[in-house]
Amino acid sequence: xxxxxxxxxxxxxxxxxxxGTLASTPLTVSAQQPYDSFAIETTxxxxxxxxxxxxxxxxxxxxxxxxxxxxxxxxxLLKRGNGLSQITVTxxxxxxxxxxTSIIRASDGKSSTQTVTIRSGEVDMSWxxxxxxxxxxxxxxxxxxxxxxxIVALPxxxxxxxRLISPDDLVYKWKKDSTVLGSLSGxxxxxxxxxxxxxxxxxxxxxxxxxxxxxxxxxxFMNVDAVDPEVLLYEEDxxxxxxxxxxxxxxxxxxxxxxxxxxxxYFSTTNKSDSALRYTWSIxxxxxxxxxxxxxxxxxxxxxxxxxxxxxxxxxxxxxxxSSSAEIGAYFSKKQQEELPLFQ
Numbered sequence: 512x513x514x515x516x517x518x519x520x521x522x523x524x525x526x527x528x529x530x531g532t533l534a535s536t537p538l539t540v541s542a543q544q545p546y547d548s549f550a551i552e553t554t555x556x557x558x559x560x561x562x563x564x565x566x567x568x569x570x571x572x573x574x575x576x577x578x579x580x581x582x583x584x585x586x587x588l589l590k591r592g593n594g595l596s597q598i599t600v601t602x603x604x605x606x607x608x609x610x611x612t613s614i615i616r617a618s619d620g621k622s623s624t625q626t627v628t629i630r631s632g633e634v635d636m637s638w639x640x641x642x643x644x645x646x647x648x649x650x651x652x653x654x655x656x657x658x659x660x661x662i663v664a665l666p667x668x669x670x671x672x673x674r675l676i677s678p679d680d681l682v683y684k685w686k687k688d689s690t691v692l693g694s695l696s697g698x699x700x701x702x703x704x705x706x707x708x709x710x711x712x713x714x715x716x717x718x719x720x721x722x723x724x725x726x727x728x729x730x731x732f733m734n735v736d737a738v739d740p741e742v743l744l745y746e747e748d749x750x751x752x753x754x755x756x757x758x759x760x761x762x763x764x765x766x767x768x769x770x771x772x773x774x775x776x777y778f779s780t781t782n783k784s785d786s787a788l789r790y791t792w793s794i795x796x797x798x799x800x801x802x803x804x805x806x807x808x809x810x811x812x813x814x815x816x817x818x819x820x821x822x823x824x825x826x827x828x829x830x831x832x833x834s835s836s837a838e839i840g841a842y843f844s845k846k847q848q849e850e851l852p853l854f855q
Contacts, residue, residue: 548572549615551625557719557730558602560631566611567597568625573617583612602631606669632729633667634720641704642740642777645755656711656737657830658779663702666720668729676722684719698723709832711737741776742825742837747806763821765843771807775825778833787829793822811843818842 548571558564566582568575581591582598590598603609608630615623639661640654654660664683668676683700685692695703705716713736721728744759747770759771773790775783783805792799792807807821819841827833 548621549575549623549625551611551613551627553627553629555730557728558629558631559633559729560602560605562602562631564600564602564629565597566600566613566627566629568613568615569596570615570617573615573619573621575615575617578615578617580616581614583614585610600629602629605631605633605667606671606673607631608671630727632669632720632727634718634729634731635665635667636662636716636718636731636733637665638662638733638735640777641779643775643780643783644777645753645774645783647755653738653777654707654735655740655777655779656832657707657709658737658777658833659704659706660735661702661704662716662733664718664720664731666701666729666731668720668722668727670722670727676727680723682721682723682725684721686717686719688714707737711832738777740778740825740827740833740835742823742835743774743776744823744837744839745772745774746770747772759839761839763839763841765809765811765841767811769809771809771821773805773807773823773825773837775835778825778827779830780827787827789826789828791824791826793820793824795820796822809841816844 549568550570551566551568554565554567555562568580570578575596576594578596579591579593580595582589582595584600589600598611600609600611608628610626610628612624612626615621615625617623638654640652641659641661642652642655644650644652664678666676666678666681668681670676678701679699681701682698684696685700685703687705692703713734715732715734717730717732719728719730745753745755745757746759747753753772773783775788778788780788790803790805792802807823809819809821820838821841822836822838824836825834
């Protein structure tokens with residue numbers, strides 16, 4: 512009985528040893544697999560034609576500072592030296608590519624060949640603010656706090672045959688600072704519209720544009736900063752209409768009855784008579800509650816000479832941070848004055 516028990520225990524012990532050996536075998540084989548610790552990268556990743564591109568190799572484990580590194584464009588040697596971990600090249604013209612290869616022989620005996628293909632593409636950016644400007648205004652609508660701004664990407668990407676790729680056939684990834692605007696990105700989404708924050712801060716809009724197979728890429732970016740709305744006053748002539756060629760300055764000579772017209776530049780509206788815009792006129796610091804429109808009529812008082820301080824404040828009741836004001840000194844006299852006094 513004792514001999515039988517011993518044999519059973521012996522068999523059981525041997526079985527455990529064999530099973531344990533089999534279980535450890537895959538770990539030993541995995542640890543012997545080769546590992547390449549070198550990597551190559553470019554800055555910028557999506558260069559424009561003619562832009563300088565830094566190509567760099569890095570290693571997680573090898574001492575690359577003492578490695579023998581040779582750089583090639585195609586089969587042409589560009590540079591070679593110890594610790595030459597980066598070079599600068601010029602991005603090719605639009606629609607073409609260049610292949611950069613780095614052959615690394617590290618001091619610890621490791622070696623590696625790293626290759627990167629550089630393609631160039633152009634992406635311009637255009638924008639317009641959805642804010643008010645007067646009729647026939649030749650300038651651009653300016654972005655202000657709480658207003659909407661529309662940004663359009665204008666890609667100039669070409670395929671390997673030099674043919675221009677239609678903007679509708681490209682994929683767009685939009686970012687505001689470092690935040691990806693996922694819902695506004697995607698195939699054919701060439702433009703986006705953003706609403707300004709209540710607390711306005713400068714920000715950067717970046718767009719990465721790529722072909723559907725992601726082989727041809729380009730990038731564009733622009734910095735956006737809000738300005739304050741502005742109020743300008745113009746004289747309205749009975750014959751010529753509003754004299755938009757010259758805004759009324761801080762001093763104004765009032766000879767006859769004069770009609771002033773206010774223009775609320777860069778407010779979030781398409782119509783200066785929008786009910787959301789509140790016009791508050793004041794004369795000599797006294798608010799004129801009976802005048803709430805865009806116009807003010809001034810009449811000199813007989814032969815009396817003097818100065819009246821005319822001011823206007825415009826508030827956007829929909830967008831509480833949009834407000835602006837203007838102030839002029841209206842000088843009235845029965846005789847022509849060549850020089851007007853300065854008004855405080």
